[in-house]
Amino acid sequence: MNTAHGHGYRITENARLDARNTFGVRARAPMLVEATDTAALPELFGYAMLRAPDTLVLGGGSNLLFAGDAPGAVLALETRQIALLEDDGHTALVRADAGVAWHDFVLWTLGHGLAGLENLALIPGTVGAAPIQNIGAYGVEVRESVQTVAAFDRTTGTFVRLAASDCAFAYRDSLFKQVPDRYVVTAVEFRLSRTFQPRLGYAGIEDELRAMGVEGAPRAAQVAEAVIRIRRRKLPDPTVLGNAGSFFKNPIVPATQAEALLAGHPGMPLFRGAGDDTRKLSAAWLIDQCGWKGHRDGDAGVSADHALVLVNHGQASGQDLLALARRIAASVQARFGVAIEPEPRLVGARW
Numbered sequence: 001m002n003t004a005h006g007h008g009y010r011i012t013e014n015a016r017l018d019a020r021n022t023f024g025v026r027a028r029a030p031m032l033v034e035a036t037d038t039a040a041l042p043e044l045f046g047y048a049m050l051r052a053p054d055t056l057v058l059g060g061g062s063n064l065l066f067a068g069d070a071p072g073a074v075l076a077l078e079t080r081q082i083a084l085l086e087d088d089g090h091t092a093l094v095r096a097d098a099g100v101a102w103h104d105f106v107l108w109t110l111g112h113g114l115a116g117l118e119n120l121a122l123i124p125g126t127v128g129a130a131p132i133q134n135i136g137a138y139g140v141e142v143r144e145s146v147q148t149v150a151a152f153d154r155t156t157g158t159f160v161r162l163a164a165s166d167c168a169f170a171y172r173d174s175l176f177k178q179v180p181d182r183y184v185v186t187a188v189e190f191r192l193s194r195t196f197q198p199r200l201g202y203a204g205i206e207d208e209l210r211a212m213g214v215e216g217a218p219r220a221a222q223v224a225e226a227v228i229r230i231r232r233r234k235l236p237d238p239t240v241l242g243n244a245g246s247f248f249k250n251p252i253v254p255a256t257q258a259e260a261l262l263a264g265h266p267g268m269p270l271f272r273g274a275g276d277d278t279r280k281l282s283a284a285w286l287i288d289q290c291g292w293k294g295h296r297d298g299d300a301g302v303s304a305d306h307a308l309v310l311v312n313h314g315q316a317s318g319q320d321l322l323a324l325a326r327r328i329a330a331s332v333q334a335r336f337g338v339a340i341e342p343e344p345r346l347v348g349a350r351w
């Protein structure tokens, strides 16, 4: 393994990525570039190997599955500054570099008396990855707080700033996911509030606050604590058991199809979809009904605590996990007539 240093970056040839994906599967990249200064990006993308469309920008590796080795160079941003840009006593504008760990950033905002991200506590990954799949949990999506995304545009070789309204944010989706080879997110600016309006609509948060002994209006940090407790209970810790959170997106189907399914399965959870004529189904429930919870094929398995989470019990390969995911999706299709799709990015395979 050869390592070379430049100004603001480090290059390793034939790098192992096992510790850079939370599934913990074996994978290599012909070249790993770790950039500590985004000013190095124009120089780096001057090299043919990085300019190639198969260059992969890697955040915390918590939302991807290596079904094989990375086909091209892998770029990881190791930038970690957080700055308060504006603060008028009511709202504040905060910029965080792409390489900041997401949960550390949430804790920073809470420590500075800023609300808006508390429901998104403990999500693995980095700030730079957050807008890509528009991370969401417990009734809140990150798009609600994002004001601007700063990025390096690989097609023009320039730095750009995109307003949230230009990012095509939708459920687990964005411009960055739709056009994956164009932008390298370098930093995100968030509009946060000094006045806290709790968002407790999602099932379980109020119960958790009660169990914590919180009475009356909770503080933002208490809501974050409730979310952390729920997540710890339901979702396996990737440092203990390899996983990438939800492996499938909750499917959005026509309202008529959802109503027909509900008639046959009165206990089926049903959420509002993107509009009046669509509904969001619970992929976890569909998978659970097909009997997959706790299932294991060798070291590739389904969490015993949450049917939506695929886990690596040790030596599963990306191909093993993908094969299991395909069997799960086929069984949901056969039983309910609903197609479910992976949430993580697949590297080296198509769904």
Ligand code: EPU
Binding pocket: 136, 137, 138, 139, 202, 203, 234, 235, 244, 245, 246, 247, 248, 249, 250, 269, 282, 283, 284, 285, 286, 288, 293, 305, 306, 307, 308, 343
């Ligand atoms: N359910 C089951 N079996 C299970 C788990 C859940 O039937 O094993 C049913 C229950 O009826 C439950 C419902 O599914 O009420 C929903 O479960 P949960 O509240 O855990 O939410 P989810 O829809 O499975 C989504 C996100 C999570 C996020 C939670 C909380 C997606 C793909 N996943 O999961 O995000 O933490 O809501 O908001 O939208 C992630 O994206 O990696 C992730 C963990």
